[in-house]
Amino acid sequence: MKYECKLNELLLKEKQVEAQWKEFEVKTTQHEAFVKSFKEGKQQVANYMDNHSSTDGGSLPLFSSDPKDTDILDILRSSSDPAKVILDIMKDAVDSNCKMGDQAMAIDDSHIFLLEHLMKISPHIESHVREEAMELALHMKSSMRLSTDNSLVVLSFLMILSIYKLVSSFNKDEVLKLFEIVAHHKPAIDLFRMLGFADKIYDFVQNLIKNEQYIEAVGFIYAYDLPEKNRAAYLLQEHVNNTKLCEISAATHEIKSLKTVLECILENQECEEVVKEIQDRIAEVEKLKRMIIMASIKKTLQYLF
Numbered sequence: 001m002k003y004e005c006k007l008n009e010l011l012l013k014e015k016q017v018e019a020q021w022k023e024f025e026v027k028t029t030q031h032e033a034f035v036k037s038f039k040e041g042k043q044q045v046a047n048y049m050d051n052h053s054s055t056d057g058g059s060l061p062l063f064s065s066d067p068k069d070t071d072i073l074d075i076l077r078s079s080s081d082p083a084k085v086i087l088d089i090m091k092d093a094v095d096s097n098c099k100m101g102d103q104a105m106a107i108d109d110s111h112i113f114l115l116e117h118l119m120k121i122s123p124h125i126e127s128h129v130r131e132e133a134m135e136l137a138l139h140m141k142s143s144m145r146l147s148t149d150n151s152l153v154v155l156s157f158l159m160i161l162s163i164y165k166l167v168s169s170f171n172k173d174e175v176l177k178l179f180e181i182v183a184h185h186k187p188a189i190d191l192f193r194m195l196g197f198a199d200k201i202y203d204f205v206q207n208l209i210k211n212e213q214y215i216e217a218v219g220f221i222y223a224y225d226l227p228e229k230n231r232a233a234y235l236l237q238e239h240v241n242n243t244k245l246c247e248i249s250a251a252t253h254e255i256k257s258l259k260t261v262l263e264c265i266l267e268n269q270e271c272e273e274v275v276k277e278i279q280d281r282i283a284e285v286e287k288l289k290r291m292i293i294m295a296s297i298k299k300t301l302q303y304l305f
Helices: 002-051 069-078 082-099 109-121 127-143 148-163 172-182 187-194 198-210 214-223 227-267 272-304
Strands: none
Touching (some): 082 109, 109 148, 148 172, 198 214, 214 227, 227 272
16 A cells, blocks of 8 residues: 555656656757747848848848737736846847857847837746846856947847846946947937936036937936036037037038149149039038038027027
8 A cells, every 4th residue: 555655656757757848848848949939030130131131221020920018018928037138138149149150249220229118028037047047147248349339239238137136247337338328219318217217417418418329318317307407408409519620621621632632633734624523522511511500500599589
């Protein structure tokens, strides 16, 4: 009788193990299907871009069905481990380039899109997943170049720190400094608070202004309801002025260069056709320069009145 009870217990445990294994296989299949769907969607876009030129500057959908935000959220919520799924997609973006000998990381808007949605559902993070995320974060930190050309890489790094609760493992001053690179991205405003920097907001905004990142400063000023709101119009005008000054300077430089070339050609009595082409270009750039100046004056008047 005693042995029969033991045997029944063993059989029951065996069935439980089989059931758990089947459940694991189902979850693994779902996980792999999501990652595969993402990769295929990315490949479709890549193939499309190879065969078509975009003229409207728009972005192509990640998946052929063009899913809505709610669709992605539903897919993530239905996953047994959404944090692991998105982490694998992020790792694939980094690993695929490393295998080709490219140290740059292939992070684009589609990855930011997925990370944003993962943040919305605040998933539970298993310890082994957090460890994998930590490895990825360390690799990203050592590989990324600190420049605005890589702002999406820096932004994804900060989002990973937030989602997988890793910020305490990094130097907070270094992490804070990274926000100057990603301040122009919308998710950065909420990330700043989520990573525990709300008490640093005043000094951060002052640094943005010092670095002439006026648009970014205004975004943070309004998001955090800072007293500097009364300076918003001035900061926006500074942005307009800086932009126009750069354009005017570039136009002036081109005109000067063209006139120098023109003088050289006239002195050597070269082709009249080339002379006319240069004169036409000088007239065109001078007209553009006048338009830039007039647009700047118009915007200034709009701010004043």
